[in-house]
Amino acid sequence: MSVMPAVSGVSGVSGARGGVPGVSGASPGLSGASTVSGVSGVSGVSGVSGVSGASEASDEVGEVGDMPAPLAARARLFPALVAVYRAQLSRARVARIPLLFVATFQSIGIMILMRGVVDGGSEARAVVAGSSVLVVAFVALNLLAQYFGQLRASGGLDHYATLPVPPSAVVLGAAAAYASFTVPGTAVTAVMGSALFQLPMTNLWILIAVIPLSGAALAGLGAALGLLAPRQELATLCGQLGMSAALLLGVLPAARMPQVVSYARDLLPSTYGVEALARSFDGQPDWWVVCADLGVCAGVAVVSLAAATWAYRRAAVR
Numbered sequence: 001m002s003v004m005p006a007v008s009g010v011s012g013v014s015g016a017r018g019g020v021p022g023v024s025g026a027s028p029g030l031s032g033a034s035t036v037s038g039v040s041g042v043s044g045v046s047g048v049s050g051v052s053g054a055s056e057a058s059d060e061v062g063e064v065g066d067m068p069a070p071l072a073a074r075a076r077l078f079p080a081l082v083a084v085y086r087a088q089l090s091r092a093r094v095a096r097i098p099l100l101f102v103a104t105f106q107s108i109g110i111m112i113l114m115r116g117v118v119d120g121g122s123e124a125r126a127v128v129a130g131s132s133v134l135v136v137a138f139v140a141l142n143l144l145a146q147y148f149g150q151l152r153a154s155g156g157l158d159h160y161a162t163l164p165v166p167p168s169a170v171v172l173g174a175a176a177a178y179a180s181f182t183v184p185g186t187a188v189t190a191v192m193g194s195a196l197f198q199l200p201m202t203n204l205w206i207l208i209a210v211i212p213l214s215g216a217a218l219a220g221l222g223a224a225l226g227l228l229a230p231r232q233e234l235a236t237l238c239g240q241l242g243m244s245a246a247l248l249l250g251v252l253p254a255a256r257m258p259q260v261v262s263y264a265r266d267l268l269p270s271t272y273g274v275e276a277l278a279r280s281f282d283g284q285p286d287w288w289v290v291c292a293d294l295g296v297c298a299g300v301a302v303v304s305l306a307a308a309t310w311a312y313r314r315a316a317v318r
Contacts, residue, residue, distance in 0.1 A: 080165035084173025089181065103138035104185035107131040110251055111193045120197060122278075123253040128193035129278035130251035132207075133214055133270050135185040137246035140219040142239040144178045148226030149235020152315050161316045171223055171308045178222075179215025186211055190277070203280035206290070213297040214273030218246070220304025221269055227311035250274045269304060272297040 114127045151157055160170050187207060194201045222239060229235035249257075249265040257265065265271050276293040279285050 077166050077169055080169035081173045081176075084165065084169055085176050088174045088177035099143060100135075100139065100181065100185050103135045103182075104188055106138070107134050107185075107189045108192055110134070110247075111189075111196055114251070115196055118197075118253070122255070124197040125199060125278040125281040126253045126274070127251055128190065128197055128199060128281070129274045130247075131193055132186050132190040132277060133210070133250055133274045134243075134247055135189055136179065136182045136211060136215050136273075137218050137243050137250070137270055139182045139185075140175070140178050140215045141222040141246065142243040144174065144219050144222035145226040145229075145239030145242065146236050147174070147178075148223050149229050149232045149239075152227060152229075152235075153232035157312075157316050167312045167316065168305075168309045171220075171305060171312050175216060175219030175223060175305065175308070179212060179219050182215060183211055194281075199281045200283070203285060206277060206280045209294050210273045210277050210297075213294055213301055214270050216301035217269035217273075217297055217304050218242075220301060220306075220308045223308035224304065224311045227308065227315045246270050269297065269300045272300070 108131075111127060111131045114131075118124050118127055187204075190204055190207060191201065193199070194204070221242065225238040225242065226235040229238055245264075245268060249261070249268050250270055254262060254265060272293040276290045276297070279290050279293070
């Protein structure tokens with residue numbers, strides 16, 4: 001009996017709050033509470049589900065946005081080589097024509113000076129062949145070493161490193177452009193030297209093989225020197241020393257050299273191109289020996305261009 005007043009007291013309090021006396025006041029209060037709790041429950045559940053749905057959608061959008069864009073396919077070697085070759089040839093055509101005249105006049109002047117010392121025979125053939133290949137050495141070895149040294153010092157290698165082209169295409173394209181740029185000067189020097197020393201011009205077609213093979217060997221060496229030199233000044237110095245070696249060891253007759261110097265001459269890549277061109281001035285050339293000299297020149301060209309490609313990769317990542 002003591003419990004009931006407590007319950008009715010609670011009901012009365014609830015009724016007082018609801019504004020209606022008695023038990024009926026508790027009912028609206030309870031029903032109101034249940035209604036509020038029901039609404040809040042439903043709205044809470046729906047709110048949570050809405051927020052979770054929006055977050056999942058934003059996560060999906062974020063994942064899609066974070067995915068890197070697919071890179072372009074890497075260019076093949078031959079198309080990339082042709083593109084680099086054309087670009088380098090057009091650049092050299094504008095900037096290197098005065099230097100080509102200098103190289104040609106230098107070789108012609110050397111032959112004129114040697115004409116007062118050498119009369120004919122094997123020495124005259126060596127002078128003409130060495131002076132002709134010297135044009136190739138001046139451009140392919142000296143100028144290409146300076147070009148790659150300047151390119152490395154100025155940060156120009158970063159431009160080629162961002163392009164989707166193989167490193168070998170950059171080296172081969174530049175070497176081919178500089179080597180082919182020497183064709184007019186080498187041909188003019190060989191013709192004028194043959195006329196000056198009264199040598200036969202019948203086999204001057206051998207220049208078709210001598211120029212690209214000697215040019216490739218010397219260009220690979222020049223590119224490697226320019227890329228491996230830590231400073232631009234050292235690259236220029238190495239190019240000048242290489243051209244001087246081609247001058248002294250290629251133009252001077254081998255028969256008058258000391259034995260030690262002859263060994264150094266055998267290590268010079270252009271020596272075998274000079275020997276092949278000099279043998280072609282004979283009345284009856286030994287073509288097997290000429291082909292052997294050109295084969296050695298081709299082997300040296302492969303090795304030097306491979307070394308230049310390795311030097312380019314090494315310089316591009318630093």
